[in-house]
Amino acid sequence: MSGSTAYLRKALAIVWLHLVRLHRYKLGFMNMILTDMIWYILLTLGALAFSPAGSHSVTAVIIFWGIVMWSIMNNTIWLIVGWVRFVLAWRIFEDHILHNTNPIFLISGRIITSTIVTAMAVPVIAIAFYFLTGAPIIFVKNIGLMALGIVLLIIYAALYSMMLVCLSLRLRIPGAMLDITNIAMFVIGGLGVPLAWMAPIIRNVAFFIPYTYAAEIARAGIAGIQPYFGLTDTLSIGGIYMAIMLLITLAVIKYSIGYIRKHGVKGVGMM
Amino acid sequence: MGVGDPIFYIVLASGVLVSSINVVDYSAWTLLDLKWLGVLPYIMASPPGLRRVTMYGLIIPAVISSAISLTAVAPVAIFTEGPLGLVKVIMVLGLVYLATIPLIGIAVIAGSLSLIFKEESFVSFLSPLMLLVSGVYYPITFLPKMLQVLSYIVPVTYVVEAAKILSIYGVPPFDKLFWIIGILVAMSILYNLIAYPGLRSVEKNVRKHGIST
Numbered sequence: 001m002s003g004s005t006a007y008l009r010k011a012l013a014i015v016w017l018h019l020v021r022l023h024r025y026k027l028g029f030m031n032m033i034l035t036d037m038i039w040y041i042l043l044t045l046g047a048l049a050f051s052p053a054g055s056h057s058v059t060a061v062i063i064f065w066g067i068v069m070w071s072i073m074n075n076t077i078w079l080i081v082g083w084v085r086f087v088l089a090w091r092i093f094e095d096h097i098l099h100n101t102n103p104i105f106l107i108s109g110r111i112i113t114s115t116i117v118t119a120m121a122v123p124v125i126a127i128a129f130y131f132l133t134g135a136p137i138i139f140v141k142n143i144g145l146m147a148l149g150i151v152l153l154i155i156y157a158a159l160y161s162m163m164l165v166c167l168s169l170r171l172r173i174p175g176a177m178l179d180i181t182n183i184a185m186f187v188i189g190g191l192g193v194p195l196a197w198m199a200p201i202i203r204n205v206a207f208f209i210p211y212t213y214a215a216e217i218a219r220a221g222i223a224g225i226q227p228y229f230g231l232t233d234t235l236s237i238g239g240i241y242m243a244i245m246l247l248i249t250l251a252v253i254k255y256s257i258g259y260i261r262k263h264g265v266k267g268v269g270m271m
Numbered sequence: 272m273g274v275g276d277p278i279f280y281i282v283l284a285s286g287v288l289v290s291s292i293n294v295v296d297y298s299a300w301t302l303l304d305l306k307w308l309g310v311l312p313y314i315m316a317s318p319p320g321l322r323r324v325t326m327y328g329l330i331i332p333a334v335i336s337s338a339i340s341l342t343a344v345a346p347v348a349i350f351t352e353g354p355l356g357l358v359k360v361i362m363v364l365g366l367v368y369l370a371t372i373p374l375i376g377i378a379v380i381a382g383s384l385s386l387i388f389k390e391e392s393f394v395s396f397l398s399p400l401m402l403l404v405s406g407v408y409y410p411i412t413f414l415p416k417m418l419q420v421l422s423y424i425v426p427v428t429y430v431v432e433a434a435k436i437l438s439i440y441g442v443p444p445f446d447k448l449f450w451i452i453g454i455l456v457a458m459s460i461l462y463n464l465i466a467y468p469g470l471r472s473v474e475k476n477v478r479k480h481g482i483s484t
Binding site for chain 2: 024025026027028030031032034035038039041042045046049086089090
């Protein structure tokens with residue numbers, strides 16, 4: 001079997017595994033969708049309660065989609081990083097190494113779960129909010145741009161998660177505990193607020209966070225808000241960030257797997 | 272929201288929320304963790320047994336995590352209200368501990384379902400649901416009638432109410448706080464009267480049919 005065919009078969013097996021899990025754990029799957037939906041309601045209502053009543057039609061769109069983007073990022077990271085515990089508890093980490101399959105890629109397959117959960121939860125809540133508030137949440141200006149921004153966001157979150165997974169195995173700290181930046185990303189990661197609306201000091205930080213560019217692209221598609229640097233430059237910067245993160249992640253994975261092959265799996269998951 | 276000092280209230284209520292989420296999540300996930308690790312049969316065979324390990328064994332982590340959560344908000348409380356702010360944080364911590372008892376009852380019963388069904392945890396929606404109905408960030412009256420009814424049976428609602436009372440008054444009206452304490456004590460008794468036999472029937476089921484994985 002050629003190298004590329006073997007990689008394809010492994011990738012398909014990983015996709016198959018995660019889809020089978022979703023099918024087998026139907027209640028868990030429904031629970032994830034329900035949990036997501038409640039968080040959307042909770043956070044959006046909370047944010048709207050603190051925003052001026054007259055500006056709900058404008059702010060509701062920004063707030064709602066900001067929360068959706070933050071939740072997509074947060075879900076991706078938590079579902080990937082949190083799964084380290086499961087993989088270690090079930091002792092399937094070493095099995096995959098023995099079968100010449102990178103366990104980090106197995107874990108990153110949780111991206112399938114998080115994407116499906118989001119795809120099920122967001123439309124329901126968006127339609128519900130539209131009928132409840134009357135805010136034009138569901139009328140996006142350019143669905144292609146919105147999808148591009150969200151895909152970029154998922155890629156950044158997945159790459160960051162894979163680095164956290166490697167770190168958790170190296171540092172022996174539960175993966176989820178390494179994730180200390182998520183909440184701050186709503187503001188300084190440009191997910192909740194467009195760059196143009198930010199205070200200069202926060203904007204200067206946001207420039208260095210990749211999520212900012214994904215969110216700017218998505219917002220251009222959702223509400224037609226022109227990105228701070230213009231669409232073309234934002235796309236270019238977003239692409240450069242993705243390439244840099246990809247290279248760093250691959251290097252970290254290579255180092256991490258090399259370390260594990262030499263020293264064994266030492267992560268939190270088994271008592 | 273009808274609170275005297277919104278910053279003090281938000282800080283205090285956030286401490287309550289984080290503590291409650293930790294208690295519920297930890298309690299609900301513990302049984303699943305034990306199932307994954309394959310140690311449930313040993314726990315069942317041990318002298319304390321499954322019920323004592325799950326019910327009482329969860330109290331210590333809950334006490335520690337609540338203390339940590341509220342310690343994190345204490346500096347802001349002291350900054351906004353001085354030494355009285357610290358006293359209020361300690362009072363809320365006491366109420367959180369009281370609410371922990373019924374919360375563990377709810378979470379353990381919900382978590383034990385993962386032993387019967389061939390499922391992962393499917394009760395993690397409980398934490399955000401409790402936050403939704405507890406009236407932390409908006410009055411309960413904003414919610415649909417059904418959720419309003421649900422809010423009355425959730426212990427966190429009463430701790431949040433206590434946080435509101437503490438942020439309105441310099442010296443809180445103790446009669447209102449005693450009412451809340453009374454409700455939480457009643458909930459502790461009632462929920463654990465349901466939880467303990469519930470867990471016993473789950474244990475019986477598991478002994479008979481084995482653990483579903």
